Amino acid sequence: MIELRVLGSPEVAVDDDVRPIKGARTRALYAALVLNAGKVLPAADLIATVWGADAPKTAANQLQIAVHRLRGVLTEAGLDGALITREPGYILLPPEGTVIDLAVFRELASRARARAAAGDWTGARDEGRRALARWRGPVADGVDADRLRRIADTMSGEHLDVVELVHAAETLTGDHTATVAELKRLALTAPHRPRLTYLLVLGLALRGRAAEALETYQAVRGTAGRELTALERDILRDDLEPSRATLRSWYAAEPATPGGGPHRLPEDLRDFVGRGDERDRVRRVLADNVTDPHPATITVTGLGGVGKTTLAVRAATENAKLFPDGILYVDLRGADDEPRSSHDVLGELLHTLGVHGETVPDDHDARLGLYRSVLTGLTLLIVLDNASGEAQVRDLLPIHPASAAIVTSRRLLALDGAHTLELDVLAREDAVRLAQGVDRRIDRPTAERLVDLSGGHPLALRILASRTGRRGVTDEEVFDELIEGDLWRVFEASYRDLPPRPARLLRLAGLLPHAPFGPELAAALLDTTVADAERVLDELVDAQLLRIVELGRGFRYTLHDLVRRYGRRLAEDDDAHERHAALRRAYRTLLALAWHADDALGYRYHPTPPLPPWAPTVDDAEVRDAPAEWFADDHDLLVRAVVHAIDIGETETAWRLAACLVNVFDLHAHLPEAIALFERVATVHHDAAVTMRLALSRAYGALGRHTEQLRAAGWVRRTATDPLLTAAAAVQIAYAARMLGRPTAATLAYDWAHARLGGLDAADVRGRAQLGWLLRERALTAYVQGDAEVAHAHFSRALAEITAVGDVPGQGRVLGGLAASRNLAGFHSGAVAPAENAVSLLAAVGDRVEIGACRVVLAEAYLGSGRMEDATAQIGTALTEIRALRRPLHTVYALRGLGRILLAAGRVDEAVAALREALQLSREKAYSTFAAWIEADLASVPPGE
Missing domain, CATH: 1.10.10.10 (Winged helix-like DNA-binding domain superfamily/Winged helix DNA-binding domain)
Incomplete structure (x- = not known):
């Protein structure tokens, strides 16, 4: 659990591992952001908070430095991306599950008040104690910032509210846990809190110390209010029940006053669905607002038609009891050509509040002053719907405690201290419920199709669901109707601005x-x-x-x-030419980024073509810093961009971009998707066919489709003119031949490839990488043939070549092979270290393909070294990983390893079952060598067992 703490010294706690915030400015920045989590804080406000009136000229730059440092702290705590730059400043958006200690304190305090209002004094006491346990000290303790000190002073009042509630609950339940000394200390340190003095005097009287209670009362008699005066009388009469009743009255629920004020809201939707998280957040903000010295403002923003007004109306209805003086609603018509002026809206609101005719001033400042005067003492919720911008709503917001405003807008609004709710489309299940709510005849498959068509957009989904009875309408025709109809008007209102x-x-x-x-x-x-x-x-x-x-x-x-x-x-x-030129620039930029990411990935299994001279220069720092993550983030865009580039005639960009994906697809086991894409790209022209068929040969081989692998690689060897590509194709031919039981043909192909790769320039990174992979394949051939010495020699040479070109995934795979050759030679203790290194390297680069095989090797090394428990754990993990990939050769290898380990453990029945499954798959795929090995394993099982 991650907890952001501002009660006491600012710090972050990760599962109770406390991480202090270093640096005075960073602590002040952190405290300000956490106190306003979910709100956009303008940079100017943050500067004023951190430096006060003495901000230096370099404050803006120093603020950016503090933001950078704070992001580092948050990232280390697992909150990467939580601190977001958003005009005109920054917003802290902790992910779901993150705890803020102040929010927990307030939630517990709210529960305590609710228990007290319901007369559950034991519950109120316990919830209050839990709240006080979260209070480590004053807000942002130790941070030298005037604004934060003022906030701390205000919030210390919240703390004392809970202290008073707990002592009152203890008194009413007869729980005298609190000592008289503690009550005296509280009364002395907070003389402005008469209830603490009341609790002290009553506590003394209840403990049988009436004389001391009266003496304490006499010390404050000059400032005593009616309640303390009445308490003195009760003590003198020896009847304290009226004083207990006074305690109960402090927290009694105020009676609702339905109809006590205006309640102007549009009709709530009967089929409202979802938005549970957003409604909960509004509820918490409005509930906390009851005791907050500043009125809350909640902004609800989002795409047109996404349900902002619907949510605002539902939230206002659900929380109406918090606003006994009523709810005001105004449509500001921000989407119209001429949005309503705040001057006119002030007049309407004053009229609603009972100010009529000439009493409403024409002068704007006078009208605003009257509006604020009328609002004084009222607890109102004001819903300002469809705002065009900040200027339109600022004068309309309440300024008095306990009142609040909900503002909806299609734009992000930078309103000081506002809580921001950005509405997205509906969650899938909620969207399905909405579709079926519009028309109860819609079954679930139809509803899901409508959700897919609408993308979960509520307005679009309603339109589709209302028309679903029609027949013979294509999806594209549906989109045309949506875009050209109601949604056009919705989107146009945002577009024209x-x-x-x-x-x-x-x-x-x-x-x-x-x-x-x-x-x-x-x-x-x-x-x-x-x-x-x-x-x-x-x-x-x-x-x-x-x-x-x-x-x-x-x-x-x-x-x-x-x-x-x-x-x-x-x-x-x-202009059509301008459209095409823009897309050409975009896809060439994507190509350049993908090429740098592939190069930084360091996996050289496929010889990616060099970046063409016409590719643009790009800032490659981000992609080179984390290439695997960049590929993952942009996966969908990359695949779809390849197809779209073909569709618009940018075929060379398309095949080169696809070529940059070969290695990462192989590394992360995206083979079915890769095959579909590469087969499409291979048809565009000759160079694409050569590169893509070489990539396809590798993908076919990985899936056990060795005849197709042989055919694709053979075409490349016959057709390609680049010796590097022909040699790489020959390696694939050799691999396919070996797997098809043709060892002589495999050896000839390896020799042919070796002769060509050996003649390449030593500085040719692509060539040396392919030589390293060739040596690995030769080593695997020797391993399968049972020649541990030759296999070890080839693996060692392969490791040198692959390490020289910086191929880290390749190093992991070759180290796994090196360990396997040592296992084959019976040198199990010497196999442990390279196998462990292999697993570590492959895990670091996200190699889903070979890590399972390397775990099998490591399990066998552990088994041979007498580490049965470790061996069993590794083989179990390996088999789970490999089965998920559905690669037959790897599955056979893992099942055989499992069988051998189970045999050694004496679990014969389980071992035989694993070996028989491996044997059946070996025969289905014609893995003759593995079949022979497994048959020998089964033959070693004693006949009686």
Whole structure:
């Protein structure tokens, strides 16, 4: 569990491992962000918080440094990506499950108050004690910042509220845990809290110390209020029950006053579904707001039609009891050509509040002053729907405690201290329920299809569900109707407010495949710098037409599919040559990034072609820093971009981009997907066919399709003119021949390839890598033939070549083979270290393919070294990993290893079952060598067993 702590010294705790925040500015920044988690804090406000009125000229730069340091602390704690840059500053969005100690304190305090209001004083006492246990000290203790000190002073009042509640509950339950000394200390340190004095005086009286109680009362008699005066009378009468009743009255629930004020809300939807997390968050904010000195503002933003108004109305209805003076609702018409002015809305609100005619001033400042005066003392919820921007709503927000506002907008609003809810599309199950709620005749398969078509967009889903009875309508026709009908008007309201460049980017981004994309592609589309493109992207994010998605290593931007189609439809009016040029730039940029990622990945199994001179220069730092993660983050975009590039005639970019995916697909076992893609790309022209058929030969072989492997590799060897490619093809021919039981043909092919690779320039990284992989294949052949010495020699040479070119995944695979050759020679203790290193390396690079095989080798090394428990654990993990891959050769290898280990453990029946399964698969796939080995293993089982 990760806990963000601001009660006491600011710190982060990970499973009770406390990590202090170092640096005064970083601590102040951390405290400010945690106290306002979920809210955008402008950089100017953060500077004022950290430095106060004496901020230096370099404060902006120093703030960025503090942000960078804090991100490092959060990343180490497992909160990578939680601190987000968002205009005009920063927002802390901890992932679900993260605990904030202040929020826990407030939640427990709220429960304690609720128990007290219900008359459950034991529950109130226990919940209150739990709340106090979370209070480690004043907020941001030790942080020298005036703003934070003021916040701490305010929140110390919350702490004392709970202290009073706990003592009151203890008094009412007869639990005198608190000592008189503690009550005296509290009363002395907080003389402005008369209830603490009341509790002290009553506590003394209940303990039989009436004289001391009266003496304490006399000390404060000059400032005593009515309650203390009444308590003195009760003590003198020796009847303390009225005083206990006074305690109960402090926390009694206030009677509801239905109809006590205006309740102006649109009709709530009967078929409302989902949004549970968002409604819970609104409930918590509004519940906490009851005791907060500042009124809460909640902004609900999101794409048009996503359900902002619906959520606001439902949340207001559910929390109406918190606002006894009523709920006000105004549609600000932010999507209209002329949104309503705050001046006119003030007049409407004053009218609703009972101010009529000439009493409403014409002067705006006077009207605003009257509005705020009328709101004084009222506890109201104001729902401001469909706001066009911050300026429209600022004057309308309540400024008095316990009141609150919910503001909906299609734009992100930078309102001071606001809690931000960004609505996305509906979760899948909620979307299915909505579709079936619109028309109860819709079965689940139909509902799921409608959800897929609409992308979970509530308005689109309602439209589709209401028309689902029609027959003979294609999906594309459905999209056309949506985009050209109601949704066009919804999206157009946001689009027409865009400046020219964000509008152009929306149209161009609509041409891309439906997948998240990075700022580099946006820069290529606009033919500008990445920094400039990010500013344009931010405008689309603010307009809620583009969303930021958090991925493994960073973030990307994504368009809802309906918005993408809307943008693409708009782009049809743009110049066709400009559209094509933008896509060419984008896909060439993607090619350059993918090439650098493949190069940094270091896996040289497939000889990726060099980057062509026409590829753009890109900033490759991010992809080189974490290439595997970059490939994972952009997987969908890369695959779909290859296909789309073919569709628009950019075939050379397409096949070169596909070539950059061969190694990562092999490493991460994406073979069925790889085969489908490579077979498509192989048809575009000759160079593509050579590269893709070589890649296909490898993929076919990995799946046990050795006849197809032989055919594809043979075509490449006959057709290719590059000696590196012909040699690589010959290696695949040799591998296929060996697996098909043709050892002589395999040897001839290996020799042929070796002769060509041996003549390449020693500085040729691609050539040396292929030589290393050739030597590994020759070593495996010797291993299968039972020649441990030759296998070990080839593995050793292969390791030298592959290490020289920096192929870390290759090193892991070769080390596994080296360990296997030592196992074969009976040198099990010498096999343990290389096998352990192999597993460690392959785990680090995410090699899903060979790590299982290396675990089998390690298990056999452990077995031969007398480490049965370790061997059993490794073989179990290996078999689980390998079965998930569905690779027959690896499965046979793992099953045989399992059988041998079970035999050694005396678990004969289980061993025989594993060996028989391995033998059956070996015969099905014609793995004659393995079949012979397994038959020998089975023959070694004593006949009686």
